[in-house]
Amino acid sequence: MPPVVGGGLAGSELRSRRCGPQTATVVGPDKTADPAARSLKRPAWGSRHFEAAGRWALLALVTLLSFATRFHRLDQPPHVCWDETHFGKMGSYYINRTFFFDVHPPLGKMLIGLAGYLSGYDGTFLFQKPGDKYEHHNYMGMRGFCAFLGSLLVPFAYLTVWELSKSLPAALLTAALLTFDTGCLTLSQYILLDPILMFFIMAAMLSTVKYNSCANRPFSAPWWFWLSLTGINLAGALGVKFVGLFIILQVGWNTISDLWHLFGDLSLSMVTVGKHLAARVLCLIVLPLTLYTATYAVHFTVLNKSGPGDGFFSSAFQSRLSGNNLHNASIPEHLAYGSVITVKNLRMAIGYLHSHRHLYPEGIGARQQQVTTYLHKDYNNLWIIKKHNTNADPLDPSFPVEFVRHGDIIRLEHKETSRNLHSHYHEAPLTRKHYQVTGYGINGTGDSNDFWRIEVVNRKFGNRIKVLRSRIRLIHLVTGCVLGSSGKVLPKWGWEQLEVTCTPYLKETLNSIWNVEDHINPKLPNISLEVLQPSFPEVLLESHMVMIRGNSGLKPKDNEFTSKPWHWPINYQGLRFSGINDTDFRVYLLGNPVVWWLNLLSIALYLLLGSAIAIAVQRGARLPAEVEGLSQVLLRGGGQLLLGWALHYFPFFLMGRILYFHHYFPAMLFSSMLTGILWDTLLRLWAWSLASSSLARGLYVVGNLGLLLGTAYSFYLFHPLAYGMVGPLAQDPQSPMAGLRWLESWDF
């Protein structure tokens, strides 16, 4: 497999080469020569031709090594590891075409499903929990796909750094850091979204850099190619996880500053600038949005069977899914008096308005019948809608059909128990300052506290109330409060169903908005629900709302250990992928500490060196030509990478959702690339400051070799973390890993 891939890459590299030699003008507009060639005295490299050949050989080597490390022992362990239980399961859902819900966009899981499908996996494995044996199921296709994308990260990083710095040692160091990082290796070997996400992020970065290097030949074929490839990769990154947004911000920033320069170039006419702008809008906004939307179109087309995700979506949405009881159903369209209905709360995972023959316990409000919300379909969810002032049976054939309209005063009678939906000035069981809601009255005869005004929030369907589509509020006539569910779980006496209250706060929240789902009325003609099915844009919007709410619902608990963003760059603590005890096959996701701490040090050094150079330039200091070239690489190339690191790291400090160590890995890629550029620049600067040229060359070579070999050696030490270990735990002095537990918090 590796040679084929190497060939594929070489092809793309060929295409890029056409605009390669001019790159230097972008890196430093006022320079003509390749900064790397200029800045270091290195006659040994010989002619350009030879150099190019060397570059190819190195790229092939780097790719080969990357694939070798990622595919080595890929089948181990032959059981479900960590989040494979989620993403493997979701891949199976695609193969089985079962609808499910996840907080991430669908592309990543779709690709996993596709890989599984193509490799002959039949979707029958249950992925129930980590540790389940795969046995005869074919899991290698999915793992192989992830490992394939994970392996490409290394050549991508290599090419990006080479493009930014034009320095082979810098590119090589970056490649070594990533190849030999146990964390990247581990994360690439399993059925996870991360390798796919990182693949798209790095591909987007690489194509941006490539396209920047074509800037002097705008509208040429390679220019268009890289620009649209950037857009495609952005769509991919966002389509896998929402954190793909950060690379979009980075590319966006890059594009804006690019346009700003073009705009300030008075030699370009406004028409040309307009063409530039239009090209970018087309490739970086329209194209990605189309592709992103297309992934959802595929997602909803493939998943057409009812499954575990139904309940998260609205009633109208569910009617799309075969197997759901709303699918192909036909019910009356508009609500009329006498209709039997179920009422569903609009907020996700609240359920249907429900009552049952149990009273509120002593001391909790009035001792009347409980009203709750319940997630499952049940006879006790049925209510009859009646006029408030008459108890006559509206279904009596002698009465004419009368539709319920916005603003009507109604009574809701519980079908099974014939009690009315009722509220009064007693405090709700769980939520303070809200009123209790009960079932009251005998055979439909109660008091004026049973009267509710029905209001339609989205009145575009007129004053009638449409099943599934109309969003309604029920306002209690006497107290003026609004019927809602707090979403809190009642204690045992309430069968752990959810609390229903009447809230005096009239703010419109989804908790107090309902829609009618089932509707039975023999006097009305049935219509097919297909008419009510939401259109694709509505489905798209709804699934995004549900995903965003799902994401923000992932809140950490106070008393749990949670990973904090400041833990990550210092490699404070890893994640257990597999196994706990000393007899288990253990895999532990932890960055190679040598690599990670070097990265951390490099960021600090970069900030120091970068600001020193920037201040010197701002003070108008005259830098020697060599230093000038190097500082350009450092400030521009390094600056882009630093921005990438910051964008992929700092937003996590603001996130309220639960965080994990592996969220840092995209930032870590950028940090490693920065390390490559920084150390190469440092060594060159140091070598330049030495008087003797042979000493300088020696120093440069030794320095680079030292870094490369050091990284490789640390990988040799830490490789059991990724490839798996059995035997005593590291805190046991007997363990071969005991000497490697450099931090107390590491737990392997």
Next chain:
Amino acid sequence: MLGFLKHPVVVTANINLNVVALTAVGLLSRLWQLSYPGAVVFDEVYYGQYISFYMKRIFFLDGSGPPFGHMLLALGGYLGGFDGNFLWNRIGAENALITQSRLMLLESVLIFFNLLAVLSYLKFSNSQKQRPFSPSWWFWLMLTGVACSCAVGVKYVGVFTYLLVLAVAGVHAWHLIGDRTLSNVCVLGHLLARAAALLVTPAATYVLFFYVHLSLAYRSGPHDQIMSSAFQASLEGGLARITQGQPLEVAYGSQVTLKNVFGKPVPCWLHSHQSTYPVVYESGRGSSHQQQVTCYPFKDVNNWWIVKDPGRHQLVVNNPPKPVRHGDVVQLVHGMTTRFLNTHDVAAPLSPHSQEVSCYVDYNISMPAQNLWRLEIVNRDSDTEVWKTILSEVRLVHVNTSTVLKLSGAHLPDWGFRQLEVVGEKMARAYHESTVWNVEEHRYGKSQEQKEREVELHSPAQMDVSRNLSFVARFLELQWRMLTAKSDGSEHKYSSSPLDWVTLDTSIAYWLHPRTSAQIHLLGNVVIWASAGLATVLYVLLFVWYLLRRRRKICDLPEDSWLRWVLAGALCAGGWAVNYLPFFLMEKTLFLYHYLPALAFQILLLPVVLEHISDHLCRTQLLRSLFSALLVAWYSCACHVFNALRPLTYGDRSLSPSELKALRWKDSWDILIRKQ
């Protein structure tokens, strides 16, 4: 309102007679009938309470911000002869800025310091051009720093203005570095002066506030519980009264109470009692049926534990006492039931991934006692450190299973008397404060017999060392607690979302006269509000337009007026943005008054834009006079609205229901109308 309105004009035109007149009008509109109403209005309940605490020297903690604002109010009260004995617990139950600044709330103080910071920075940058390092240069520079720290000291949102000033100063400093006419030494001097005034001074002032706060409030009060034992012990009264005179070093035979350091959801002590875990839980899982161990939020005789040497039988302290050190293995004996703290491979009642912790009862089944715990002192200086009362934060690691004693935070059901669950956490490596405990009450046990011991446990612990926490430790702890204190995101009748603020879709009823319908509302002057919003939009559009044209080398404005335009925008529009946009990310309950600091900046922008339009965009005399006429119309309109809303601002006049209904210009305004 006018006082704010014309500020930038004042700044650029320096002194003119207007300042005096405007200040007078401003003061008048704010002090008008200030003593009315004579009842407590809205949040004055809280802030008033805090002031009383200062007067009585009682320690308190407010999650919303540092103590400087409270102290200022207290100072005002002190000067006014307020003695702190009034009980602030009953609510007598442009206009917005006036309403807010007339009442005893923090926003007006914050706005004052925000504007002072920006004003003095402008003054400073003016004198930068003329005479750097002159006394007035130093004065304005230092004043900027001090005003910034005061703003932060009043409310944490003041930090946004501080950052804005820092950013502008940073940009100016960067230009200064690029100024090649200055010598290196001179540039260095400039940078150091700015660092001293804008970084060091604010930090020092900020710490000073806390110093004063802590030295004023040295008595224990209602918020003690949130703080650590060590902090509480440093306050007068409260815990200190109990812990004073306790022996410092925990020895074998010591009787102790163990408090959880994390203390969330509530501060509590390790506890046990006669009841056992139910044989089968509601979920169908089984338990060990041994004696419950919980965490209990109240002082109780059942919170006492005896530290026992596993190699010895006695439960008393030897003479001399043998201290317990880091790494020692101990047993913990529950004082009242003499059972041993134990954990084993049984799932905990509510956290099935952790182990159950119990007091061991020998049922003679094959379940041996596992009651050895290794003591780890987290904040140790050396590996042989002695376990100290209050000061040492310890983890108890179970010897057999390597789990660590932890407060899970879950409330047990009725069988556990709703106390908090304590478990053995298997992820023993990971550090979390909920696994850390400290000794709070402590005495050397003397009684050999159980009966005597029970009497001893019931008697208060009294014995002879006083410990004082250093200021730095107290400052850091208080700071940490304030920043991590979570306000409960409960809804409030008058809470609103940031989007409502711009369109003034919300109001807050502050006060209603007990009998008549005179009332005070926080409501903006609609005209000013709308025109300020419009000015912001206009500014941004114009700015982008000019910027793009300048990039194409078309300069519509002369260089210096462009620079002034940019600076005014950076400070005013920027001030609005930094004081407004962050609220979208905040998850706490928000009110209209949170918008007022941003509004103050936005209103400052209004005259800047107006002046710009009349100076640069009205090319002909006709246009200019037309614009002036419009201005007068606009101004009288604003005055008219002010006048119409005046009764709701001052609450001095009772309006009839129909008048009130007429004033309810938006449905979302909660104007209170009494039912007849």
